[in-house]
Amino acid sequence: RAALDRAAVLLRIKRDVNRLDNVWGVGGGQRPVKHLVKEMNLLLREYLLSGEVSEAEHCLRELEVPHFHHELVYEAVVMVLEGSGEGPVAMMVTLLKVLWETGLVTLDQMNRGFQRVYEELGDISLDVPLAHSLLEQLVELCFDRGIITKALRDACPAR
Numbered sequence: 001r002a003a004l005d006r007a008a009v010l011l012r013i014k015r016d017v018n019r020l021d022n023v024w025g026v027g028g029g030q031r032p033v034k035h036l037v038k039e040m041n042l043l044l045r046e047y048l049l050s051g052e053v054s055e056a057e058h059c060l061r062e063l064e065v066p067h068f069h070h071e072l073v074y075e076a077v078v079m080v081l082e083g084s085g086e087g088p089v090a091m092m093v094t095l096l097k098v099l100w101e102t103g104l105v106t107l108d109q110m111n112r113g114f115q116r117v118y119e120e121l122g123d124i125s126l127d128v129p130l131a132h133s134l135l136e137q138l139v140e141l142c143f144d145r146g147i148i149t150k151a152l153r154d155a156c157p158a159r
Contacts, residue, residue, distance in 0.1 A: 036065055041075055043056055044075055044079055048079075048088055061104070066104070069105045070108075072113070073110055077138065081124055081134050114148060118156060
């Protein structure tokens with residue numbers, strides 16, 4: 001009874017999820033989506049700075065959310081569209097290729113990530129006027145490297 005009362009008190013706390021993580025040891029699938037998105041963005045930014053694919057792969061595994069890896073694909077593509085220069089494009093393609101080859105990102109997750117970008121391209125291009133051409137380049141590069149299917153490449157919206 002004391003443990004249940006203590007749990008009820010902890011669950012009523014409106015503070016950060018980290019408090020519950022420390023007490024209960026919450027696993028990946030039980031974390032809020034916003035927290036996971038933030039972690040994935042951090043992982044991608046760190047990868048762009050360090051260039052260490054193995055570290056990015058390790059961090060993704062540590063998040064313990066294989067059902068949510070489509071979000072990493074989505075965030076990676078958006079980060080490339082919002083970034084500048086050729087460096088991030090090549091680096092993200094390399095990362096996606098490794099994640100694809102190791103099986104961390106499945107065909108369905110790759111498709112879902114890219115499809116979400118396709119659907120939101122109108123909004124993205126308001127902030128990034130060259131988003132269409134950048135996406136076309138990225139999609140063609142991913143197709144050439146065997147990361148995405150022909151059907152997904154063909155589904156890419158053209159201007």
